[in-house]
Amino acid sequence: MMVEDELAMIDPENEDFDPETESEEDEEEQQVVKLAEPSKTAVYNRDGLLERLADISWPDDLDWTHRLNIDREEQEEVDVNDDLAREHSFYTQGLEGIRQAYANFHSTGEPFLRPSDYYAEMVKSDVHMEKVKSRLLAEKKRIEESEERRKARENKKLAKEVQAQKMKERTKQKKQEIESVKKWRKQRQQSGFDKEDASGLDLAFDGGDANKPFQRSNKKRLGVSPGDRSGGRATFGGKGKGFDKKRKSREFRDSKFGFGGRKGLKKQNTAETTNDFGAFHKGDCSAPKNKRTKR
Amino acid sequence: MGKKRKHSETGAAANENKEETAVERPKRTLLGFKDGSSTTTEQQQKESSIATFRNKEKVLVTCSRRISYRYRHLMLNLVSLLPHCKKDNKVESKDSKGATLNELVELKSCSSCLFFECRKGKDLYMWMAKCPNGPSVKFLVNAVHTMEELKLTGNHLKGSRPILTFSSSFDKQPHWKLLKEMFMQIFGTPKDHRKSKPFYDHVFVFSILDDHVWFRNYQISCPHTGTAQKIDRGDLEKMTLVEVGPRFCLNPIKIFAGSFGGPTLYENPFYVAPNQIRSLEKKQKAGKYAKKVKAKTRRKMHQLSNPLEVDEFADMWKE
Known part of the structure; x- marks a missing residue:
């Protein structure tokens, strides 16, 4: 507790610098330590105090301009540990004080505030004020930047949401369209339209296929490599229909191994290919390349 | 002029009849005690006291x-x-x-x-x-x-x-x-x-x-x-x-x-006193180890005095 207190004393930087919301832990700590109840032996010489007061005090009828004091009636108790409330009460005391002082000065016609063209030495030097200003500016900039960052983050979040919404809508629309087409067909079927001119339209919307209109059929043809668009027919030209049995195995082997021999051998790594990183584009692709070029 | 004086003046106006007879407590000024025999002299004295008062605080x-x-x-x-x-x-x-x-x-x-x-x-x-x-x-x-x-x-x-x-x-x-x-x-x-x-x-x-x-x-x-210096x-x-x-x-x-x-x-x-606060804190800190040891021994004593009952189902599954 006290160590913290000392740190706060030594290091002025460890406080929050906003004048309104500073954390003054050192003060709090000081407030906490206090006798629970007043000690009985404490001296309190009321008469002596009043006597001394009478001794030192200035004459009662002294002009106010000598004293410049203003008393302020306190409205309510302020919690000491509530920094904000405490500072606010001080501030309002000061503000009300100067308002009253202004009224007093106004009645006597004395100048009050410093005119703007009156230059004289100030309590804080210009160098110091420059520092204060730069600090304020830096603070402002920092706040603005963080605000911007926060906004960007929020925008990103929002964009994501919007995107998701759009996708949802799109799928919904698609579903709806499909639904409507189904409905339309049903209607057509019910009305008996289809018998007459089925040939034209029914090809397009044929049976179960209509449910998944643009899907590739999942049927795998035997002996056809997945990339082969011709369905394995390209591997052999037009041949007679008589050699059905032989052709089947031939077809299989051809499609498996290709026409010009086994493909597998070509695909295997060799000494050169293992050392070749030229086509390697994962992560930091530039580093190995550079190494190679250096060599 | 000061507020106090105004107040006294109004007070004087309120009981102007009794003014002569009323015995006021003598007031202190820098020049000594003043006797409030009449308002005019009092005022004069006030004026003079104000004129002579000079704050020479250093x-x-x-x-x-x-x-x-x-x-x-x-x-x-x-x-x-x-x-x-x-x-x-x-x-x-x-x-x-x-x-x-x-x-x-x-x-x-x-x-x-x-x-x-x-x-x-x-x-x-x-x-x-x-x-x-x-x-x-x-x-x-x-x-x-x-x-x-x-x-x-x-x-x-x-x-x-x-x-x-x-x-x-x-x-x-x-x-x-x-x-x-x-x-x-x-x-x-x-x-x-x-x-x-x-x-x-x-x-x-x-x-x-x-x-x-x-x-x-x-x-x-x-x-x-603007240019006005007055507020x-x-x-x-x-x-x-x-x-x-x-x-x-x-x-x-x-x-x-x-x-x-x-x-x-x-x-x-x-x-x-801050010294007292610090010493108190130190004392609190110093007691930490002793407290721990004490707690340990107490726990041990407690365990010894209240042994656990033998669980009858303990070896039930250890056939």
Whole structure:
């Protein structure tokens, strides 16, 4: 507790610098330590105090301009540990004080505030004020930047949401369209339209296929490599229909191994290919390349 | 003219018949007691007393040796705030007791003294004394913020007279009353002091909170409208305060009748010395290990005295 207190004393930087919301832990700590109840032996010489007061005090009828004091009636108790409330009460005391002082000065016609063209030495030097200003500016900039960052983050979040919404809508629309087409067909079927001119339209919307209109059929043809668009027919030209049995195995082997021999051998790594990183584009692709070029 | 006088005048108007016969308590002035035989002479006397009154307050500001830099800066801040002060060299804290300091103040022809005493490099005590024979107060200073801190953004003329505002709790008890009078005399710049400036652009706030005196210094900032140097009512509403600093919080410990000594008039019944606080804390920390050992042995004893009952189902599944 006290160590913290000392740190706060030594290091002025460890406080929050906003004048309104500073954390003054050192003060709090000081407030906490206090006798629970007043000690009985404490001296309190009321008469002596009043006597001394009478001794030192200035004459009662002294002009106010000598004293410049203003008393302020306190409205309510302020919690000491509530920094904000405490500072606010001080501030309002000061503000009300100067308002009253202004009224007093106004009645006597004395100048009050410093005119703007009156230059004289100030309590804080210009160098110091420059520092204060730069600090304020830096603070402002920092706040603005963080605000911007926060906004960007929020925008990103929002964009994501919007995107998701759009996708949802799109799928919904698609579903709806499909639904409507189904409905339309049903209607057509019910009305008996289809018998007459089925040939034209029914090809397009044929049976179960209509449910998944643009899907590739999942049927795998035997002996056809997945990339082969011709369905394995390209591997052999037009041949007679008589050699059905032989052709089947031939077809299989051809499609498996290709026409010009086994493909597998070509695909295997060799000494050169293992050392070749030229086509390697994962992560930091530039580093190995550079190494190679250096060599 | 002052408020008080007006008040007395109105009072006089109320009972003008009894005025001659009423025996008033003699009032003190700087010139001595005055006898209120008739209002005209009283007024004349008042006038003369006002004319002759001259505030010749001069404050000696010093500190003890081995003061830490933060407290030294606080002292320097106060020096810059009080144009009627005189700063002196550090005083050896051993011989800072009573007589030497009084001598020093007299030597510098000052009428009051602010003495900053730093102990152990961490606790700051402030003595505030009216010097030849007036009372003196010893404070513990907490929560020090100096003017150099960058969060205090205000600035004001050096040497302009401050307006002193006091919270109303200063009038509640005699010791606060005494403190208020002392603050007013020591922190207020004398009128027509040669180093003072003719304008008022800052305000000192003395406030009592939790039996501590809190000090704040604010700049009065007012948005200027056009070329006019006079302020009108509208501007008054727009007036704001900007804190200049320093800030500190004074915890009164004792009030003595003499300067730097003499019989005690007041003693803070709630005061705990920082040394005591620290020792208490240390004691608490020191007890930690002993407590642990004790707890351990106690636990052991407890376990021995209350052995666990043998569980009848313990080897049920261990066939």
